[in-house]
Amino acid sequence: MGLLKDLDQTGVAEIGADLHRFAGELFPICRSITGDGVRQTLALIQGKVPLRITEVPTGTPVFDWTVPKEWNIRDAYIKAPDGKRVVDFQKCNLHVLSYSIPVHATLPLRELEPRLFTIPAHPDWIPNRTSYYKEDWGFCLSHHQKLALKDGEYEVCIDSSLEDGHLTLGEYYLPGRSTDEVLISTYTCHPSLANDNVSGLTIATFLAKLLSGRELRYSYRFLFNPATIGAITWLARNREAVSRIRHGLVVTCLGDAGGFHYKKSRRGDAEIDRAAAQVLRHCGEHFEILEYSPYGNDERQYCSPGFNLPVGSLMRSVWETFPEYHTSADNLDFIRPAQLAGSLRACAAILDVLEDNCCYRNENPYCEPQLGRRGLFRSTGGEAGGQASGEEMMARLWVLNLSDGNHSLLDIAERSGISFPKIKEAADLLYEKKLVSLVTHGSDGAQAPLVAPSGAA
Numbered sequence: 001m002g003l004l005k006d007l008d009q010t011g012v013a014e015i016g017a018d019l020h021r022f023a024g025e026l027f028p029i030c031r032s033i034t035g036d037g038v039r040q041t042l043a044l045i046q047g048k049v050p051l052r053i054t055e056v057p058t059g060t061p062v063f064d065w066t067v068p069k070e071w072n073i074r075d076a077y078i079k080a081p082d083g084k085r086v087v088d089f090q091k092c093n094l095h096v097l098s099y100s101i102p103v104h105a106t107l108p109l110r111e112l113e114p115r116l117f118t119i120p121a122h123p124d125w126i127p128n129r130t131s132y133y134k135e136d137w138g139f140c141l142s143h144h145q146k147l148a149l150k151d152g153e154y155e156v157c158i159d160s161s162l163e164d165g166h167l168t169l170g171e172y173y174l175p176g177r178s179t180d181e182v183l184i185s186t187y188t189c190h191p192s193l194a195n196d197n198v199s200g201l202t203i204a205t206f207l208a209k210l211l212s213g214r215e216l217r218y219s220y221r222f223l224f225n226p227a228t229i230g231a232i233t234w235l236a237r238n239r240e241a242v243s244r245i246r247h248g249l250v251v252t253c254l255g256d257a258g259g260f261h262y263k264k265s266r267r268g269d270a271e272i273d274r275a276a277a278q279v280l281r282h283c284g285e286h287f288e289i290l291e292y293s294p295y296g297n298d299e300r301q302y303c304s305p306g307f308n309l310p311v312g313s314l315m316r317s318v319w320e321t322f323p324e325y326h327t328s329a330d331n332l333d334f335i336r337p338a339q340l341a342g343s344l345r346a347c348a349a350i351l352d353v354l355e356d357n358c359c360y361r362n363e364n365p366y367c368e369p370q371l372g373r374r375g376l377f378r379s380t381g382g383e384a385g386g387q388a389s390g391e392e393m394m395a396r397l398w399v400l401n402l403s404d405g406n407h408s409l410l411d412i413a414e415r416s417g418i419s420f421p422k423i424k425e426a427a428d429l430l431y432e433k434k435l436v437s438l439v440t441h442g443s444d445g446a447q448a449p450l451v452a453p454s455g456a457a
């Protein structure tokens, strides 16, 4: 489809700066699984793409779960005996145990201590803790802050509300020629944590923008929902749309300096699994392919046995494995423009594979066609009159040889070791020269892609 090509015309440095700037807008918002932080986040994303917002009332049953009460917070602090705020929500929203019930009390330090969470191994960092499904309250602070607390009476205040309200879902649907869908899913429930998951929100938003206004083979559905309960709620309310999902990707933790990790779908051999592996193999960055496990993000819900959707997950460092995970050190310095841009490029390249993957048939299958007579020993991309590179020639030979109507371009890329865009370029050229024809059923049941030979210069 040429998403990657279009992206690269802008330049990686400029894209990286744009991505990081948007991440900076999303970062300060205090998000949780419900509440105004989610709404503010979706409003910012709506500035880029027109989301549809759905509010699902508290108490709504969704499979084995129930939509929880809505949580909102205005302020929170701990005041020392001298009246000074020693822990202040206004300075960092991680300071409050997320979903803390309202409290205003004065109590001695020893009674407060069990409600204070720190990370002794990283004494300057503030942890991020939650208590969604058990009513509780508490504060998170750096270990140094805690050690500085002297005996005495402390005033604690959490000006929050936990009441009947709504769970807020955000969705962006882009129709393509086929009603078969590609799902891109990310989560909106984390407060000021940059890699997990402001980076995922940013990448999904820019990817949606990149797809907007294009002629698409597939229809695309972008989900911006709170993790777990949001995905469960969406799945429970959208059974019909679910049946149209052909490929899916959960995007998260895509801004840190680590190499890529792709976690396969439960199926393990879905086209998305192969497309992601194919792109990462040729992306020039370190990468690792991980087998499916029922632990992780929303792929757990999409890949539950009742759905068993072909949904994998693209990350850089894997959640929980980096020390900064769920701490104040996962900040805007921890995510980098170049890595965000590289992540968007990888996502675009994966969608290019899905959009362009199809089967051709060699119209001249008895022995090799005479390529020289058709000018196919000449380079298409290089200087006029230059020889086709070894790889270009090999790509043409592979496409001719494997195009028996049963091998897709992705099959050919995998078997030849040549990147998908090079194989696609060869197929476009051979199509233009009428040496191959398109097999319309495609490898995945979706309508065939548009044929717009990029070799037709």
Ligand SMILES: [Zn+2]
Residues within 6 Å of the ligand: 190, 196, 319, 326
């Ligand atoms: Zn997380």
